[in-house]
Amino acid sequence: MDFKGLMNGRLILVTGGAGFIGSHLVDALMANGATVRVIDNLSSGTLDNIRSWIGNSSFEFIKGDLLNKKDLERATEKCEVIFHLAANPEVRIGSSTPEIHFEQNVVATYRLLEALRRSGMPDLFVFTSSSTVYGDASEIPTPEDYGPLKPISIYGASKLASEALISSFASTYGFRAIICRLANIIGPRSRHGVIYDFIEKLKSNPWELEILGDGTQRKSYLYVDDFVSALSTIIEKTHGKVEIFNIGSEDWVDVKTIAEIVTEEMHLKEVSFRFTGGVDGGRGWKGDVKYMLLSIEKLKSLGWKPRLNSAEAIRKTARKILEKEHKFSSKSNFTL
């Protein structure tokens, strides 16, 4: 997790820096002496995630929206490195409200790029794309050059469209872009995704856990610290105009195994699992990719490898979330 020497005192903008992944990235950048500005509308992020940096002279927080021109002008001024993480990451909502992903992910990315074109292009633009751009890939583990790309969710489409915009702006206006296609990134501060959902459900009913789908969905999970170290490695060791990297772990686990790990970590012994059966052959929801494992050979060729496998990352995440809840549990009657 070493960004030392990469930033050289340049002003770094992190969009969505008060969110789950963004705040861990901010921690790593600040720990390495960077000068960081965050723009976040706090729609899903929270100030608690970045509270330790507020008041630090090398840190600035702008409560602002990427769809607001004035906020963007303020945020992009003099920035030389951009980490663009702000987005609506809830794949599930796409089937009922597709315009959310179009506006928050595609239009917001376009507006950010346009604001940069006016204020002066950065040296480096890093984007958190997603494994969902591959859709139901027939090649597993799926490499970066797999194609044609046929996303099955509006979210996946919005990430692919954003990748295309970033690539074309990089070529047309001259900056370096790194596009990261992430597997499921997990860890403390995450407020969405399967582990968080299971913990919330089990807190309200410790005897029965509803599991969306048929339980056989199988995906790859990466601990957030490993994500940050992967990103640092890519920035340090690559020099291409537009680089695309998968970031994930080397294995995958099914959703039933996740349920077992979470119930173990909550010390719940008599939980019955109730599978909803799901849609379209056992998927959790419309647009859910049922089997996802990314090839990380390209990333490993740079000398990086994940410290934790999927099951270890899931267990550590559940434990960290529960530890934090435990600190506040005196207010509730839920016991761990």
Ligand SMILES: NC(=O)c1ccc[n+]([C@@H]2O[C@H](COP(=O)([O-])OP(=O)(O)OC[C@H]3O[C@@H](n4cnc5c(N)ncnc54)[C@H](O)[C@@H]3O)[C@@H](O)[C@H]2O)c1
């Ligand atoms: N967590 C994962 O497993 C995963 C996997 C693939 C890709 N990603 C991508 O990584 C990025 C971060 O995801 P996360 O899991 O930390 O989610 P998150 O919801 O915690 O973070 C997103 C942040 O962006 C902010 N935001 C949203 N819309 C905004 C807007 N219009 N203007 C300003 N701020 C806005 C939110 O308040 C939040 O703080 C997203 O781009 C997501 O699509 C995440």
